[in-house]
Amino acid sequence: VQLAESGGGLAQGGGSLNLSCAASGRSFSYYVMGWFRQAPGKEREFVGGISGSTGSTYYADSVKGRFAISRDNTKNTVYLQMNSLKPEDTAVYYCAAKISGIEVPWREREYDYWGQGTQVTVSS
Secondary structure, eight states: OOEEEEOOOOEEEOOOEEEEEEOOTTTGOOOEEEEEEOOOSSSEEEEEEOOOSSEEEEEEEETTTEEEEETTTTTEEEEEEEEOOOOGGGEEEEEEEEESSOOOOGGGGGEEEEOOEEEEEEOO
């Protein structure tokens, strides 16, 4: 499984960005997909995720109400819509895939495949 993020860039505080993650693989609709981010000098952290079977979404408290995750199984793509961006959202954003199970884990080690990441920079 290969994952490729796109859509990162520079945004002003209060603005929006929409990240995409395109996945290879014929069973994408069954994958649990997660989004993580890593800010300079910090550990990578869970942002949110979406299950494959039900499309249920889960978010970290820091982004709840501002970010939304969705997926289009016909395009093998998962999205991260980021609104009301803050400078503290500046980070490299990664998508990850878990190819078995239905729950959305927050621990990195439970994911099987990772994208290369895309930079998001939010100015104040």
